[in-house]
Amino acid sequence: MFETERMIYCSQIGEGGKVRNSGLVDILQDTSDLHLMNHPVLAPFFKETGSVMFLTHRQVDIIRRPEYGEHISTKTWTYELNRMYGSRNTIVLGEKGDVCIKSIAGGAFMDIRTGRPIRVSADLIAQVKSYEKLEMEYLPRKIAVPDTDPVITCQMVIRRSDIDMNDHVNNARYFDITDELFHECYNAKRLRAEYKFPIKRGDAVFADRYDTTSGCIISLRDDSGKVFCNVEYTL
Incomplete structure (x- = not known):
């Protein structure tokens, strides 16, 4: 610990x-x-x-x-x-x-x-010591994106300040990117992210927002449909 x-x-x-x-x-x-x-x-x-x-x-x-x-x-x-x-x-x-x-x-x-x-x-x-699992709700690693048309689709700008020492978007910065598309983002009681492929500077990134009964899911993808990351907000 x-x-x-x-x-x-x-x-x-x-x-x-x-x-x-x-x-x-x-x-x-x-x-x-x-x-x-x-x-x-x-x-x-x-x-x-x-x-x-x-x-x-x-x-x-x-x-x-x-x-x-x-x-x-x-x-x-x-x-x-x-x-x-x-x-x-x-x-x-x-x-x-x-x-x-x-x-x-x-x-x-x-x-x-x-x-x-x-x-x-x-x-x-x-040789690595493990400890007891914390008591909380454990949701699946994968985020289920709704099989419907998104309510918003737009291209996102990847800034130089989003890139970290590994030359891709830092995992925390994904929330800065997706927060722009959800007005209630700071009222979220749960955040989830499924990281699939790292975004690099110069990548064309498009965001699809899907509203849910408890918040929304935002999927970041390239122009061919390859998903970089899915982010879920629960209010």
């Missing part, structure tokens, strides 16, 4: 004085990244082999959004790991110790040079 502490500052706050969806994901991914960077088993392995953990999906259940100036602590741990995939829980606690955010993230071992998934040794997996 790994823990970080921080304050909520203006860089996480968006419209209406609420923490942005991408701000919440930044908090989660920073803690997870620090965990992997400092992991006694996985950190040396990633460095020696030139591999990474490629995020495949994320679920964020929002009990409440932390407030500006609030001191928070974030805890993360691996609850499942095999030779190809891993899953983790991350929670955000408010300054009074209440759980603000519960989340799930899954990833696959990948060779960063080839962009292909890899299978690691059973000996390596045996």
Whole structure:
């Protein structure tokens, strides 16, 4: 288990004085990244082999959004790991110790040079400690896109600021992109993302929004229909 502490500052706050969806994901991914960077088993392995953990999906259940100036602590741990995939829980606690955010993230071992998934040794997996799974609702990794016509279709602009150190859109920035198409985005009580293919700068990206009874689903694709990412908002 790994823990970080921080304050909520203006860089996480968006419209209406609420923490942005991408701000919440930044908090989660920073803690997870620090965990992997400092992991006694996985950190040396990633460095020696030139591999990474490629995020495949994320679920964020929002009990409440932390407030500006609030001191928070974030805890993360691996609850499942095999030779190809891993899953983790991350929670955000408010300054009074209440759980603000519960989340799930899954990833696959990948060779960063080839962009292909890899299978690691059973000996390596045996050295990684796993913890008890967090009590929460676990939805499927895949997001079921409605078999109807979208209510909105438009081309999205991929900005230079969306691109991260791996030369593709950072997983938190997908929410910045899709938030533009959903007015109630900051009122969401649950966020889900299914990451299929990374968006790179220069890619033509189109967004299809499908309204649901509890929010909406936004699918990001190229002009041939290949889906990069599906994002779901639940109010």
